[in-house]
Amino acid sequence: MSEISYRALFDLTDKVAVVTGGAGILGQHFCAGLAESGAKVAVVDIMEEPARELAKELTERYAVSCLGIGCDVSQPISVASLVRQVVDEWGKIDILHNNAATKSDNLDEFFAPFEDYKLEEWRKIMSVNLDGMFLVAQAVGKQMVTQGTGGSIVQTSSIYGILAPDSRVYEGSYYLGRQINTPAVYSASKAGVIGLTTYLSAYWASQGIRVNSLVLGGVDSGQNTEFKERYSARVPLGRMAQATEVVSALLYLVSDASKYVTGQTLIVDGGLSAW
Numbered sequence: 001m002s003e004i005s006y007r008a009l010f011d012l013t014d015k016v017a018v019v020t021g022g023a024g025i026l027g028q029h030f031c032a033g034l035a036e037s038g039a040k041v042a043v044v045d046i047m048e049e050p051a052r053e054l055a056k057e058l059t060e061r062y063a064v065s066c067l068g069i070g071c072d073v074s075q076p077i078s079v080a081s082l083v084r085q086v087v088d089e090w091g092k093i094d095i096l097h098n099n100a101a102t103k104s105d106n107l108d109e110f111f112a113p114f115e116d117y118k119l120e121e122w123r124k125i126m127s128v129n130l131d132g133m134f135l136v137a138q139a140v141g142k143q144m145v146t147q148g149t150g151g152s153i154v155q156t157s158s159i160y161g162i163l164a165p166d167s168r169v170y171e172g173s174y175y176l177g178r179q180i181n182t183p184a185v186y187s188a189s190k191a192g193v194i195g196l197t198t199y200l201s202a203y204w205a206s207q208g209i210r211v212n213s214l215v216l217g218g219v220d221s222g223q224n225t226e227f228k229e230r231y232s233a234r235v236p237l238g239r240m241a242q243a244t245e246v247v248s249a250l251l252y253l254v255s256d257a258s259k260y261v262t263g264q265t266l267i268v269d270g271g272l273s274a275w
C-alpha cells in the first residue's frame with residue numbers, strides 16, 4: 001500500500017493563486033474555494049472595489065492573505081502590472097484561473113441577431129474573452145517559467161464553446177432585464193479558449209506547467225423560471241448547476257490531485273453534452 005494521503009493532494013497551503021473575473025458571480029465562489037483550501041488568492045477584476053472587498057472578506061474568513069487587484073485583462077500594461085503586484089506581494093504565482101469574460105456594456109448590441117452583428121462588438125467581446133486569456137496566460141506563464149517550479153493554469157470555457165445553443169431554451173427567457181440568447185461571438189471565444197489551452201498544455205509541459213479547460217454548463221444565478229425549466233429539461237441531471245458545484249472541479253484541476261492531467265477539457269454540465 002502506498003503512503004500517500006489522497007486528502008493532502010487537494011491541499012493548497014502556501015500556493016499563490018490568481019483568479020481573473022474574481023469578483024464575478026462564479027469568480028467569488030472560485031476565490032472562496034481556493035482560499036478555503038489554503039491558497040493565497042489574488043482576486044483580479046476590472047471592478048477594483050468589489051475585488052478589494054472580497055479579498056478582505058476572504059482574508060478574515062479563511063485566515064489566509066488575499067489581495068484585491070483592479071486589472072483590465074484586455075490591456076497588456078494592466079496585465080503586466082497585475083503580475084508585478086502579485087510577485088511583489090508573495091514572490092511567486094503557482095496557480096492561474098483565467099476566468100474573466102465580458103457581457104459588453106451594450107446589451108442590445110451584445111444580443112443582436114447574427115446577421116446584424118457589428119464587427120466592433122465582436123472585437124470588443126473577443127478582446128476580453130480571448131485576447132484577455134492570451135495576455136494573462138502569457139504574462140503569468142512567463143513568470144511560472146522563470147520560477148522553474150511548474151504551475152497549474154485553468155481556463156474557463158463554456159458548453160457553448162463545444163455545443164451550439166438550442167434557441168428554444170431562450171423562448172420567454174428573461175435575464176439581465178431582457179430577452180437573452182447566446183451570441184456567436186461568445187461561442188467562438190469559448191471555443192478559442194479550448195484551442196489555446198490545448199496548445200499551451202503541450203508548449204509548457206516540459207516546464208511542469210499544466211493547462212486545462214474548465215467547461216461549464218448553465219449555473220443557477222437569477223435566471224427566470226421559464227428559462228430554468230426549459231434549460232433543465234435538456235439536462236440529464238434535470239437542473240442547472242449550483243455555483244458551489246463547479247468550484248470542486250476547479251480545485252481538482254489546480255491541485256496535485258490532477259498532477260498527471262494536462263491539455264484536457266473537464267466538462268461540468270450535468271450530462272448535457274452526453275446525449
Ligand SMILES: NC(=O)c1ccc[n+]([C@@H]2O[C@H](COP(=O)([O-])OP(=O)(O)OC[C@H]3O[C@@H](n4cnc5c(N)ncnc54)[C@H](O)[C@@H]3O)[C@@H](O)[C@H]2O)c1
Binds near residue numbers: 027074132
Ligand atoms: N454563469 C454561467 O452560467 C456560466 C456558464 C458557462 C461559462 N461561464 C463562464 O464562467 C466565467 C465566469 O462567469 P460569471 O457567471 O461569473 O460571469 P460574471 O459576468 O459574473 O463574471 C465575469 C467577471 O469578469 C469581469 N471582467 C469583465 N471584463 C473584464 C476585463 N476586461 N478585465 C478583467 N475583468 C473583467 C467582470 O467584472 C466580472 O466580475 C466566464 O468565463 C463565463 O463565460 C459561466
